[in-house]
Amino acid sequence: MTVIPGGGLMNPRMTFATAGRVLAQLRHDHRTIALLLVVPCLLIALLAWVFDGQPAVFDRIGPLLLAIFPLVVMFIVTSVAMLRERTSGTLERLLAMPLNKLDLLLGYALAFGILAVVQSGLATAVSLWLLGLDIAGSAGWLLVTALLAALLGTALGLLASAFAQTEFQAVQFMPALVLPQLLLCGLFVPREAMHSVLEAISDVLPLSYAVDAMAEVATSSGLSGQATRDYAVLAAFIIGALALGAATLRRRTA
Amino acid sequence: MEGTSAVVVDQLTVHRGGNVVLDSVTCQVAAGSITGLLGPSGSGKSTLIRSIVGVQRVSSGTVQVLGKPAGSKSLRSLIGYVTQAPSVYADLSVRENLRYFAAIMGASPSDVDGAILAVGLKDKSVALVSRLSGGQRTRVSLAAALLGSPPVLVLDEPTVGLDPVLRRDLWEMFHELAGRGTTLLVSSHVMDEADRCSDLLLLREGKVMAQGAPVAIRDRTNTHDLESAFLALIDSEEAMAR
Ligand SMILES: Nc1ncnc2c1ncn2[C@@H]1O[C@H](COP(=O)(O)OP(=O)(O)OP(=O)(O)O)[C@@H](O)[C@H]1O
Ligand SMILES: [Mg+2]
Numbered sequence: 057m058t059v060i061p062g063g064g065l066m067n068p069r070m071t072f073a074t075a076g077r078v079l080a081q082l083r084h085d086h087r088t089i090a091l092l093l094v095v096p097c098l099l100i101a102l103l104a105w106v107f108d109g110q111p112a113v114f115d116r117i118g119p120l121l122l123a124i125f126p127l128v129v130m131f132i133v134t135s136v137a138m139l140r141e142r143t144s145g146t147l148e149r150l151l152a153m154p155l156n157k158l159d160l161l162l163g164y165a166l167a168f169g170i171l172a173v174v175q176s177g178l179a180t181a182v183s184l185w186l187l188g189l190d191i192a193g194s195a196g197w198l199l200v201t202a203l204l205a206a207l208l209g210t211a212l213g214l215l216a217s218a219f220a221q222t223e224f225q226a227v228q229f230m231p232a233l234v235l236p237q238l239l240l241c242g243l244f245v246p247r248e249a250m251h252s253v254l255e256a257i258s259d260v261l262p263l264s265y266a267v268d269a270m271a272e273v274a275t276s277s278g279l280s281g282q283a284t285r286d287y288a289v290l291a292a293f294i295i296g297a298l299a300l301g302a303a304t305l306r307r308r309t310a
Numbered sequence: 311m312e313g314t315s316a317v318v319v320d321q322l323t324v325h326r327g328g329n330v331v332l333d334s335v336t337c338q339v340a341a342g343s344i345t346g347l348l349g350p351s352g353s354g355k356s357t358l359i360r361s362i363v364g365v366q367r368v369s370s371g372t373v374q375v376l377g378k379p380a381g382s383k384s385l386r387s388l389i390g391y392v393t394q395a396p397s398v399y400a401d402l403s404v405r406e407n408l409r410y411f412a413a414i415m416g417a418s419p420s421d422v423d424g425a426i427l428a429v430g431l432k433d434k435s436v437a438l439v440s441r442l443s444g445g446q447r448t449r450v451s452l453a454a455a456l457l458g459s460p461p462v463l464v465l466d467e468p469t470v471g472l473d474p475v476l477r478r479d480l481w482e483m484f485h486e487l488a489g490r491g492t493t494l495l496v497s498s499h500v501m502d503e504a505d506r507c508s509d510l511l512l513l514r515e516g517k518v519m520a521q522g523a524p525v526a527i528r529d530r531t532n533t534h535d536l537e538s539a540f541l542a543l544i545d546s547e548e549a550m551a552r
Contacts, residue, residue: 073413081401084438145397149454152363153414154386308367308381310326 066158074163078137082171092133092171096125096179104187111190118189119274120243122179122198123266126172126206132230134168134213139226142217157302165210165298172206173199197273197283204290205266211297212262218304237263242271262293316341316462316493317362322371324357331357333516334371339495344488346504347497348540349513355497356394358513359466362495363391375462387416390455394466396447400440404431404450407439408457417458425453428483430476445471463487463494469503481506501537512540519543
């Protein structure tokens with residue numbers, strides 16, 4: 057067994073096995089895959105149509121949605137998947153086995169990260185080449201930002217699922233935890249233009265940084281210092297949420 | 311291995327939902343034995359099993375498995391655990407489930423075929439678990455515990471809902487495993503399964519009512535079958551309480 061010496065925090069073989077298992081579960085669920093891939097494209101197309109007469113508005117908001125979709129979708133999918141793991145007893149079985157908690161969390165992150173790349177790639181391609189989205193930045197950085205947003209959604213979903221006892225509760229976390237971030241992230245009103253209290257709140261919400269980063273890479277060619285800083289904050293949120301998620305995952309339960 | 315204990319439970323007390331569920335339980339599981347854990351519904355069988363596996367939060371007392379505190383990291387690859395409700399992925403096939411659990415247990419992929427064969431699911435190996443019958447799901451869950459041939463098997467009602475032929479086959483396998491030195495702790499509702507165990511642990515309302523070989527328990531209570539023995543024990547206990 058290849059346990060990292062000293063720490064024993066993770067084991068790549070088990071992380072990959074877990075990611076493979078999660079992807080296999082998705083593979084058997086064609087409808088979910090179709091929904092995950094098609095819905096974002098349809099929503100973006102709808103947005104383009106709504107702003108048919110104002111291409112400048114679509115050019116500003118379109119990229120932001122490419123960050124928001126993966127975060128929201130992966131948040132819901134992950135928190136429900138993890139809750140199913142808990143209620144089906146498979147979590148209890150896994151935690152009685154030589155699986156590190158991080159292997160489970162990283163396995164989920166890896167699987168949903170791969171899914172997010174496909175989802176965002178498709179939505180980005182549709183936006184750029186079918187809907188005429190016009191951005192100054194490169195599609196590559198758009199994808200990187202979307203991937204980070206998806207990983208953030210997955211990490212937050214894993215963390216949130218620790219506080220849900222039922223599916224009903226897990227689903228309610230979406231409006232409770234994600235919608236406020238959506239209102240404050242700068243999509244509707246630029247963050248600088250909000251009341252200073254709201255701006256301060258939005259400064260500590262992770263979605264703000266995903267949206268900021270997306271706005272930045274869409275409007276400047278290459279990677280600006282601002283975007284790099286946003287990426288660093290996003291990475292810190294992802295690592296922090298995963299670490300907290302691992303800490304709240306208890307092997308012994310009442 | 312005669313005389314050594316694979317599991318030693320000492321004055322274990324567990325609270326669940328504000329109630330005492332295990333009340334100062336002391337018992338042993340002899341190495342290489344098949345120990346039957348019997349008791350009425352709600353008596354604490356699953357809770358004792360969870361404590362031995364190391365997933366139950368306990369209030370006081372100790373549980374040692376193979377000389378180490380229950381829940382120790384090194385024990386996790388040494389105990390095969392079957393939860394009472396089948397704990398496998400309904401949206402994966404039988405083989406996909408077992409391949410995943412084999413990877414986690416560090417078992418070789420060839421173990422997967424062996425486990426599928428052992429529980430008689432060869433013709434269902436590519437079927438999704440969600441399309442299996444209840445008893446078939448139970449067997450997938452059991453197969454997952456066999457992966458990697460762990461020296462200790464802790465099985466919570468592994469034969470529930472199975473027909474007599476399957477139950478006989480599984481008990482033959484349990485005896486085969488015990489013959490090769492595996493220690494088994496098997497909980498059950500069914501008294502006729504108790505006679506297939508080498509040792510019995512009778513639990514009632516969170517307390518150990520009796521522990522010993524089936525013959526010894528029958529003799530002690532002057533009864534011919536374990537069902538009567540169990541009832542006799544309850545009667546004498548209630549008489550004492552009065
Ligand atoms: N998650 C829980 N939270 C609170 N109390 C619980 C929980 N699970 C079990 N209990 C209580 O603990 C007691 C023992 O339960 P346990 O599951 O150990 O019984 P059991 O002997 O396995 O029963 P059965 O034969 O029906 O499976 C019961 O009174 C039950 O109500
Ligand atoms: Mg039980």
